[in-house]
Amino acid sequence: MKLRDMDNNLIVLNQVSKEFRVGEENFTALNDVSLEIEGGAFMSFVGPSGSGKTTLLNLIGGLDVPTTGNIYFKGSNLSSMSRHQMASYRRENIGFIFQTYNLLPVYSVYENVLFPLLMNGFKEKDVRGRVMDIVAKVGLSDQSKKRPSQLSGGQCQRVAIARALVKDPLIILADEPTANLDSENSLQILELMLDLNRQYKAAVVFSTHDEKVYKYVRRVVKLEDGKIFSDKNNLNKVS
Amino acid sequence: MNWEIANKNFYRQGTRAFLNVLVTALSIISLIFMLSLLNGFQAQATRNLAITDVGGGHYRAPGFDILSPTEWEDHTLQVPEQLMQLPNKNKAEVLVQQGQLYPNRRLYPVQIRGISMDQSLLSLPLDNLKKFNEKIEDFIPGVIGVKMAKKAHLKKDDILTLKWRDKSGAVDARDILIVDVADMVNPRVDDGVVWMRLDHLQSMTDRKGEVSWVAVRNYVGPLDNFLFQSPEILMADLLALFRHDRKNSKVLWSILMILVCMSIFNTQVLNIFKRQKEIGTLMALGMDSKRIVKIFTLEGTLAAIWALVVATFLGVPFFIWFQGIGFDVSHLSQATFPIRETIYPAYEPLEIFYSLTIVFVLVVGAAWLPVKKITGLDPTLALRGRAIK
Numbered sequence: 130m131k132l133r134d135m136d137n138n139l140i141v142l143n144q145v146s147k148e149f150r151v152g153e154e155n156f157t158a159l160n161d162v163s164l165e166i167e168g169g170a171f172m173s174f175v176g177p178s179g180s181g182k183t184t185l186l187n188l189i190g191g192l193d194v195p196t197t198g199n200i201y202f203k204g205s206n207l208s209s210m211s212r213h214q215m216a217s218y219r220r221e222n223i224g225f226i227f228q229t230y231n232l233l234p235v236y237s238v239y240e241n242v243l244f245p246l247l248m249n250g251f252k253e254k255d256v257r258g259r260v261m262d263i264v265a266k267v268g269l270s271d272q273s274k275k276r277p278s279q280l281s282g283g284q285c286q287r288v289a290i291a292r293a294l295v296k297d298p299l300i301i302l303a304d305e306p307t308a309n310l311d312s313e314n315s316l317q318i319l320e321l322m323l324d325l326n327r328q329y330k331a332a333v334v335f336s337t338h339d340e341k342v343y344k345y346v347r348r349v350v351k352l353e354d355g356k357i358f359s360d361k362n363n364l365n366k367v368s
Numbered sequence: 369m370n371w372e373i374a375n376k377n378f379y380r381q382g383t384r385a386f387l388n389v390l391v392t393a394l395s396i397i398s399l400i401f402m403l404s405l406l407n408g409f410q411a412q413a414t415r416n417l418a419i420t421d422v423g424g425g426h427y428r429a430p431g432f433d434i435l436s437p438t439e440w441e442d443h444t445l446q447v448p449e450q451l452m453q454l455p456n457k458n459k460a461e462v463l464v465q466q467g468q469l470y471p472n473r474r475l476y477p478v479q480i481r482g483i484s485m486d487q488s489l490l491s492l493p494l495d496n497l498k499k500f501n502e503k504i505e506d507f508i509p510g511v512i513g514v515k516m517a518k519k520a521h522l523k524k525d526d527i528l529t530l531k532w533r534d535k536s537g538a539v540d541a542r543d544i545l546i547v548d549v550a551d552m553v554n555p556r557v558d559d560g561v562v563w564m565r566l567d568h569l570q571s572m573t574d575r576k577g578e579v580s581w582v583a584v585r586n587y588v589g590p591l592d593n594f595l596f597q598s599p600e601i602l603m604a605d606l607l608a609l610f611r612h613d614r615k616n617s618k619v620l621w622s623i624l625m626i627l628v629c630m631s632i633f634n635t636q637v638l639n640i641f642k643r644q645k646e647i648g649t650l651m652a653l654g655m656d657s658k659r660i661v662k663i664f665t666l667e668g669t670l671a672a673i674w675a676l677v678v679a680t681f682l683g684v685p686f687f688i689w690f691q692g693i694g695f696d697v698s699h700l701s702q703a704t705f706p707i708r709e710t711i712y713p714a715y716e717p718l719e720i721f722y723s724l725t726i727v728f729v730l731v732v733g734a735a736w737l738p739v740k741k742i743t744g745l746d747p748t749l750a751l752r753g754r755a756i757k
Contacts, residue, residue: 192652192747213656220654231649231751235380245653247369292653 138201139299139332140166140189145198147184147355158184160355161198166334168299171326173335173342176352182336183304185352189334190223190302191215203299220248224293224331226303230285232277238264238288239273245296260295267291267321283314287321294325300332307339319345370659374666384639385671391635392675392731395628397683399723402624404687404713405695406617410610411714414603419491420554422602423460423583427451427594432580437466437479441533444578448591451582458585460487463569463578467532469544469562471520478562480532482569489585493550494563500547502567507545509565513558517549524549530562535574542572625723629730636668636734640742647742648750657743661736668735672728687713 147159159181166172166189174182187193188200191207200207202218210218224245225231232241242264246256264273267287277285286306293301303322307315323345326333335342343349343363351358378385418424432443447461461484469476483490485498493511500509507527517523523546530544544562552558570576587596600607640647650660694710742750 187748190652192751216651216654216656218654219652223654225652227649227652227751229645231645231652233646233649235377240376248653248655 137167138165139168139170139203141201142185142189143199143201145188145195145200147181147188147193148196157355159188159195162355162357163198164350164357164360166300166332168332169326169330170332170334170348171323171346172333172348172350173337173346174350174352175337175343176358177338179354180352181355182338182352184355186302186304186334186336189300190225191218220245221296222299224296224298224301226286226289226293226301226306228305228308230277230282230289230309232285232288232292234277237274237276238269238280238291241277241288242291242295245292249296263291263295266325281314282309283311283317286310286314286318290318290322290325294329294331297329298331300334301326303333303335305337305339306335307337307342312341315339315341370662371666374663374670377663378667378670385674388635388639388671389674389678392632392671392727393678393682395631396675396679396724396727397686399624399628399727400683400715400720401687401690401713403617403621403719403723404715405711406620407714407716407719408695408711409697410617412711413606414610416553417556417603417606418599420552420557421490421583422599423489424585425587425599426581426583426597426602427591428581428597429579430593430595432464434464437477440464440466440580441535441537441573444575444580445593446577447579447582448594450588450591451584451594454584454588456484456486457488460484460489460583461566461579462581462583463566463573463575464580465532465569465573467530467562469520470529470531471522471526476520478530478560480530480562480564480569481557482564482566484566489583492557492563493548493552496548496550497563497565500565500568502565502571504542504568504571507543508568508572509547510544511548511550511563512546513552513561514549515552515555515558516560516562517546519559522546522549532572534572540572621719621723625726628727632727632730633734636671636731637738640664640735640738644742644750644753647739648747648752651743651747651750660743661739664739665732665736668732671735672731675731676724676728687715 142162142164145159145162146157148155148157150156162181162185174185176182184193188195188207191210194208198208202222207215207218219225233244236244239260243253243256243260246260247253261270261273264270267290269284269287269291272280272284277288280288286309289306293303301322306322307318310318319342322333325331335346346363348361349363350360427448429443429445431439433439444463451459451461463482465480465482467478467480469478483492483494485494497509497511508530510530512520512522522528526546527543528546529541531539531541533539544564552561557563566579570578582594587598590596647660647664651657691712694712697711
């Protein structure tokens with residue numbers, strides 16, 4: 130499946146377009162997008178609603194497939210993968226953080242964080258320490274037995290971050306992670322993610338229109354009407 | 369691990385899982401209940417017809433046809449030796465003649481049935497006739513059924529004229545005293561029937577020792593001059609109705625099953641519908657579609673098992689209790705079915721087994737199908753909760 134050498138790029142998008150059927154018409158969510166994401170990146174897709182940010186994240190995360198064009202992960206073409214291979218790709222390499230947290234409602238904080246490891250074939254007794262460590266890193270040690278319904282929005286998002294990080298993925302895709310949080314919680318989450326990005330070296334890609342995020346990321350890709358409007362390094366970043 | 373996850377998911381859903389199980393269990397109970405009532409109704413009708421009229425079959429005078437009243441007089445015979453020797457618990461001698469009653473000066477054609485007072489094969493409420501002697505005194509004692517009394521506007525102790533013809537064709541008439549208005553259960557031995565002692569009717573018609581038929585408990589072999597008619601022949605109309613009713617009951621069973629299925633399917637699909645995002649999340653976390661389907665199907669299996677357990681715990685005491693009190697169908701006893709005021713459910717193990725199997729498969733299928741559909745679509749649709757609408 131390795132088609133070409135991708136240098137140090139983790140993800141390469143090559144003339145990717147995505148169309149959706151809306152009623153009788155086709156809606157172009159992404160139009161001929163090409164870009165690269167390097168390992169350890171801390172970047173953001175920004176743009177107004179409908180600009181294609183979430184679609185782009187979904188394509189990179191293997192949740193969707195492009196209508197045309199190719200997406201390469203470490204040289205492997207995602208478009209040629211089967212559903213089963215795509216699931217393995219997500220399981221082993223991708224950590225998702227959703228706007229609405231998407232935690233498993235009947236599981237405790239600990240179990241939610243443990244879950245991706247169990248899916249990757251680990252035994253609980255072997256990874257208990259690792260799970261508790263990461264739960265501690267997101268500041269939820271004393272909440273580890275609680276269920277998502279007993280937590281605040283900020284706490285839920287921390288659990289989602291811990292869940293995304295625990296399997297040590299190469300990429301974390303965060304779709305509007307601060308959209309449902311107040312300013313204080315948003316800043317805490319961003320600080321935490323930046324800190325974890327430094328520690329774990331996972332590439333973190335946000336999709337957001339929250340200006341607070343702009344200050345933290347090292348690279349900002351602006352999207353408009355499904356096209357890349359600009360792709361710049363952020364010189365005003367906090368760190 | 370799949371089983372572990374399914375277990376956790378199921379038991380931790382708490383009230384939602386409990387309600388799902390309860391709905392399914394109640395559906396199972398209502399299904400069995402309705403089917404067993406229908407069975408009970410048919411079983412009771414057949415049994416009542418047997419114990420009040422048919423017994424284990426009739427030895428009839430050849431040519432006797434209950435539907436040809438004008439010929440009843442021509443088809444009577446002496447009771448054959450073989451039947452006379454039977455104990456009274458195994459036979460009931462019956463003479464049937466036509467007659468006319470004159471209630472309120474109106475002519476009312478009736479079937480006069482004389483039955484031996486010693487018989488205990490048929491269960492008929494004719495005890496009041498036993499008080500009388502073999503010899504007719506001032507009045508002929510007669511018993512009629514409730515339906516007959518209602519139709520002819522008669523009551524106990526009424527005296528009215530009864531007209532009949534004797535063996536030689538001479539018309540005779542005498543006053544009859546209604547000694548009892550009894551609940552006959554079976555409309556066939558009630559509507560238009562006047563019961564009297566066999567010896568009285570034989571003496572009235574000058575047919576000493578003659579009968580139209582002898583009801584027996586069991587077939588005793590072929591007899592000269594008498595033709596055996598089996599319960600199946602004698603109950604042919606009712607059995608035909610039931611056969612037809614069986615078809616109807618299959619339709620009813622199917623309708624009940626569809627209703628139950630819809631209820632269960634609706635509950636299950638609603639459950640899955642609410643968990644679309646959860647399924648999407650599992651897909652996003654990299655869980656294989658097959659595994660997701662397996663986990664949710666296992667959850668469905670757990671729900672089905674618990675539904676059977678709950679249905680057993682709630683249903684068995686209910687069915688036992690109901691078996692004791694029965695179901696009031698007094699409105700039906702006024703109709704043409706030979707049933708009592710109360711019917712009791714009859715449980716058919718095979719029918720219950722089929723029903724439970726179908727419900728079980730359905731619950732599991734209802735868990736499997738929508739999840740299978742969801743996991744076949746893009747995970748993004750599930751994540752947005754739009755995979756099934």
